[in-house]
Amino acid sequence: MTSIQMPKVQQSILSNKDKIIADLCKIINCDNILSHEDEIRPYETDGLTAYKQKPLLVVLPETVDQVSEVLKYCNENKIKVVPRGAGTGLSGGALPLADCVLLSMGKFNKILEVDYKNKCVVAQPCVTNLAITHAVQDNKFYYAPDPSSQMACSIGGNVAENSGGVHSLKYGTTTNNLLGIQVVLMDGTITRFGGKTLDSEGYDLLGLMTGSEGLLGVTTEVTVKILKSPEVAKAALIGFSSIEDAGSCVTEIIAKGIIPAGMEIMDKALTKATNDFSKAGYPVDAEAMMIIELDGTDSEVSELISTVEVIAKKNKCSSIKMSKSDEERLKFWTGRKAAFPACAKLAPDYMCMDGSIPRSKLAEVLKEIQKLSIKYNLPVANAFHAGDGNLHPLIMFNANDPEQLKKTEEFGAEILKYCVKVGGALTGEHGVGIEKRELMCEAFNDTDIQQQLKIKIALDPNSLLNPGKVYPILRKCAEEGRVHVHGGKTKFPDIPRF
Amino acid sequence: MSMEEKQNFQTSQDFSLSILKPSSEDAIAAVIKHCYKKNISLEINGLGSKKNIGKNFQSQKTLDLSNYSGIIKYEPEELYIKVKSGTPIKEIKEELDKKNQQLAFEPNDFGFLFEGESNEGTIGGVLSSNFAGPRRFKVGSARDHILGFKGVNGKGEIIKSGGTVVKNVTGYDLSKIITGSFGTLSIFTEISVKVLPKADLTKTLVIENPHLKKGLEYLNIALGSSTDPSGGVFYPEYFRDQFTFNDLTTEGPITAIRIEGSKLSVDERISQLLKELNVSSKEISILDSSQSNIFWENTRCLKIFTSLKSNLLRVIVPASEVFNLTNKLKPYNVKYFIDWGGNLVWLQLDDVNLNSIKEIRSLVKNLGGYLTIIKAEVSLKASIDIFTIDEVKYKISEKIKKSFDPKRILNPGKMYTGI
Numbered sequence: 001m002t003s004i005q006m007p008k009v010q011q012s013i014l015s016n017k018d019k020i021i022a023d024l025c026k027i028i029n030c031d032n033i034l035s036h037e038d039e040i041r042p043y044e045t046d047g048l049t050a051y052k053q054k055p056l057l058v059v060l061p062e063t064v065d066q067v068s069e070v071l072k073y074c075n076e077n078k079i080k081v082v083p084r085g086a087g088t089g090l091s092g093g094a095l096p097l098a099d100c101v102l103l104s105m106g107k108f109n110k111i112l113e114v115d116y117k118n119k120c121v122v123a124q125p126c127v128t129n130l131a132i133t134h135a136v137q138d139n140k141f142y143y144a145p146d147p148s149s150q151m152a153c154s155i156g157g158n159v160a161e162n163s164g165g166v167h168s169l170k171y172g173t174t175t176n177n178l179l180g181i182q183v184v185l186m187d188g189t190i191t192r193f194g195g196k197t198l199d200s201e202g203y204d205l206l207g208l209m210t211g212s213e214g215l216l217g218v219t220t221e222v223t224v225k226i227l228k229s230p231e232v233a234k235a236a237l238i239g240f241s242s243i244e245d246a247g248s249c250v251t252e253i254i255a256k257g258i259i260p261a262g263m264e265i266m267d268k269a270l271t272k273a274t275n276d277f278s279k280a281g282y283p284v285d286a287e288a289m290m291i292i293e294l295d296g297t298d299s300e301v302s303e304l305i306s307t308v309e310v311i312a313k314k315n316k317c318s319s320i321k322m323s324k325s326d327e328e329r330l331k332f333w334t335g336r337k338a339a340f341p342a343c344a345k346l347a348p349d350y351m352c353m354d355g356s357i358p359r360s361k362l363a364e365v366l367k368e369i370q371k372l373s374i375k376y377n378l379p380v381a382n383a384f385h386a387g388d389g390n391l392h393p394l395i396m397f398n399a400n401d402p403e404q405l406k407k408t409e410e411f412g413a414e415i416l417k418y419c420v421k422v423g424g425a426l427t428g429e430h431g432v433g434i435e436k437r438e439l440m441c442e443a444f445n446d447t448d449i450q451q452q453l454k455i456k457i458a459l460d461p462n463s464l465l466n467p468g469k470v471y472p473i474l475r476k477c478a479e480e481g482r483v484h485v486h487g488g489k490t491k492f493p494d495i496p497r498f
Numbered sequence: 499m500s501m502e503e504k505q506n507f508q509t510s511q512d513f514s515l516s517i518l519k520p521s522s523e524d525a526i527a528a529v530i531k532h533c534y535k536k537n538i539s540l541e542i543n544g545l546g547s548k549k550n551i552g553k554n555f556q557s558q559k560t561l562d563l564s565n566y567s568g569i570i571k572y573e574p575e576e577l578y579i580k581v582k583s584g585t586p587i588k589e590i591k592e593e594l595d596k597k598n599q600q601l602a603f604e605p606n607d608f609g610f611l612f613e614g615e616s617n618e619g620t621i622g623g624v625l626s627s628n629f630a631g632p633r634r635f636k637v638g639s640a641r642d643h644i645l646g647f648k649g650v651n652g653k654g655e656i657i658k659s660g661g662t663v664v665k666n667v668t669g670y671d672l673s674k675i676i677t678g679s680f681g682t683l684s685i686f687t688e689i690s691v692k693v694l695p696k697a698d699l700t701k702t703l704v705i706e707n708p709h710l711k712k713g714l715e716y717l718n719i720a721l722g723s724s725t726d727p728s729g730g731v732f733y734p735e736y737f738r739d740q741f742t743f744n745d746l747t748t749e750g751p752i753t754a755i756r757i758e759g760s761k762l763s764v765d766e767r768i769s770q771l772l773k774e775l776n777v778s779s780k781e782i783s784i785l786d787s788s789q790s791n792i793f794w795e796n797t798r799c800l801k802i803f804t805s806l807k808s809n810l811l812r813v814i815v816p817a818s819e820v821f822n823l824t825n826k827l828k829p830y831n832v833k834y835f836i837d838w839g840g841n842l843v844w845l846q847l848d849d850v851n852l853n854s855i856k857e858i859r860s861l862v863k864n865l866g867g868y869l870t871i872i873k874a875e876v877s878l879k880a881s882i883d884i885f886t887i888d889e890v891k892y893k894i895s896e897k898i899k900k901s902f903d904p905k906r907i908l909n910p911g912k913m914y915t916g917i
Contacts, residue, residue: 116722168665175671175674185894197841197867198639198838199634201870201886203675203678205898208672229724231770254575259695356665358573389665390665425665425666429667444658448658452669459894459897
């Protein structure tokens with residue numbers, strides 16, 4: 001795999017390992033410090049498995065005070081710290097450094113409070129996203145942001161990445177559903193931003209922390225809003241004979257004033273692959289397929305579904321299938337959520353991109369991707385969160401062929417640059433991490449990046465917390481930007497993705 | 499005039515004036531760059547609608563953004579509008595109306611309170627203050643609707659963050675930290691905000707004569723139901739003379755719940771809500787669309803406080819603590835109404851002194867909330883904190899301020915002394 005430059009390894013830290021362990025043993029239970037090669041191997045990578053690096057050691061604190069003490073110690077001794085939740089991130093945000101203490105929040109795995117009166121849940125950061133919904137679903141509540149890895153990804157990680165999901169258009173991403181956090185800064189300061197109130201006082205530090213990819217602080221407690229489940233949800237599968245028709249159907253649905261709970265599009269290649277894999281009953285002959293979900297009251301959903309049907313027909317759809325039961329609705333989504341393993345059957349490897357584009361540019365961008373696919377002679381399949389404009393092209397290749405790997409990286413970078421060119425963003429939900437770090441200058445100029453770095457320095461003057469992530473080390477707009485999967489073996493191959 | 503001369507003309511400023519009114523982004527940057535070099539502090543102003551909110555502070559000059567106005571791009575299908583920061587909200591609303599869209603967070607109109615008539619202010623002011631109206635609990639606040647911005651920091655550098663798409667996690671979310679910072683970090687120049695479709699129909703379920711505890715309980719049930727309300731208020735009896743609607747029969751306190759949506763769904767959800775609230779048809783009235791619009795517009799614009807002579811506080815505590823709070827406020831001479839479905843208390847304080855404000859502030863804090871002084875008598879305002887902050891967050895905020903505005907020339911002291 002192409003190597004990526006990381007901050008310079010401090011030999012003095014490496015040679016001081018024994019003393020560091022002895023010192024940390026005074027702060028946390030020695031059993032919670034892992035340093036043997038076999039113990040730390042599980043931490044060498046996250047969901048972006050292309051990159052691997054063992055940390056100096058792993059610590060698993062059990063209390064907020066321990067987190068604070070560890071950070072304070074590392075800050076005073078100029079030791080780099082990489083925080084980690086469930087390690088499912090797709091941009092390498094939790095990739096260790098050779099001379100870092102990897103701070104695993106794994107033991108912070110409890111739901112602390114379910115508060116229906118204030119419609120919120122207080123949880124420790126390593127509680128999974130789905131566990132929050134599970135804790136409240138008996139009372140018909142749920143937590144809205146639903147990244148497809150929700151059964152494994154942690155809520156603290158969601159805060160760090162500002163994770164979204166198929167419901168983002170209607171219900172927002174993490175930042176719109178987060179009420180408060182307890183956070184520990186690199187100097188050991190423990191503080192809270194927000195709480196159980198809707199607004200919080202002063203600068204929106206909660207908003208700043210959300211999506212900061214573990215560079216500004218370590219989240220030790222999370223308070224999120226919960227919503228009452230809609231009475232009814234129905235989904236439809238709509239086939240189109242061209243991407244343009246599917247794209248204009250999306251535009252028209254929104255123009256009509258409909259905000260669907262979810263609206264996804266897959267191209268022919270992915271529709272076929274996912275259908276073969278999950279037998280979801282997709283229209284495999286269609287050039288593009290839309291899955292649209294509408295929620296609300298019974299009559300409202302019926303009304304919306306019939307409006308969508310009219311719009312779809314007007315936009316020359318080739319087939320429409322409505323879900324007749326909740327089971328069928330979930331089956332519609334099964335295929336979509338199995339896109340990763342399905343692709344693994346098509347090629348030895350694939351690279352998952354994560355660009356954001358204006359909804360109306362879908363056809364244009366997909367055409368450009370097709371052109372690039374011919375140029376690079378690599379097949380590509382596309383999944384698109386049409387509701388919120390998040391595009392996930394999956395480039396098929398064989399990583400054992402170094403030439404193909406290089407071409408794939410160039411292909412991926414060209415796609416992301418094109419996303420920015422049409423008014424979109426480098427990353428919609430996977431984060432920058434190490435993966436898109438060198439592409440940051442496609443989106444920002446030096447002044448923009450310097451302003452962001454000044455905030456980093458304000459809160460972490462020695463740049464010890466998760467260094468080497470998000471911001472370019474070299475001033476170059478290089479070739480990276482992907483998730484690399486070999487033979488379907490991601491870090492967690494069973495977890496549905498994006 | 500050549501292009502170059504034209505540009506120079508546009509950005510040229512007579513810095514000797516006490517009010518600077520640049521009309522382009524470059525000119526704004528030039529003003530701030532100049533002020534940064536010369537250590538000149540600036541008060542940032544749009545239409546002055548929130549000029550009286552925040553601490554009084556000394557500044558050498560005023561940066562007036564009212565000449566920097568206009569819609570840059572409106573894409574209804576992409577659900578966003580990009581505007582210059584000095585654009586009046588009124589103008590934006592008129593444009594969105596044409597496509598039946600809206601700024602869903604319903605920014606408050608403080609004009610009635612301070613000037614006796616509407617002054618919606620500018621989009622820059624609305625975002626800088628981050629005050630949202632009744633729909634807050636459903637759709638979020640201004641900070642949830644900003645997609646991206648360009649702006650000028652305290653060194654006169656043009657910076658940007660975000661964009662026009664909903665999903666964007668590229669770099670720190672600076673849109674959030676600038677929103678609600680009262681112009682103390684950077685000056686917004688171009689702003690992209692999310693817009694959403696207006697509902698086909700709005701109706702309001704009014705439950706008449708509940709006592710406060712019951713009224714709050716109704717709000718709690720409504721917000722926790724699948725009927726998806728978009729407004730929930732409690733008005734006590736003493737404010738009822740301000741709400742004379744044909745369909746309201748009694749004069750006691752009211753709990754009002756707004757339901758928006760398609761025709762079919764609104765009626766369906768109201769009947770569902772009635773069941774969940776367990777109220778009889780005798781206890782309720784339903785306001786039709788036009789009456790509903792007036793009712794919620796009055797609420798959003800804080801009409802009951804039109805030209806208020808005394809003090810007004812905005813108190814935010816967890817919904818579960820609101821009743822407790824009102825009990826604790828009994829010793830003080832207060833009037834209040836409750837917005838955001840029981841998550842926000844607008845508190846009018848008559849005969850107030852420094853100590854009582856401090857006491858109220860501390861009891862609000864103990865309940866897990868905070869208060870902001872929106873309007874205070876001149877003598878009181880000079881001696882009291884408008885916003886509060888604890889020591890740790892002050893230190894963090896001070897560092898953040900420094901990273902954007904190292905010489906403290908942008909609205910210095912408007913939020914906190916020293917920031």
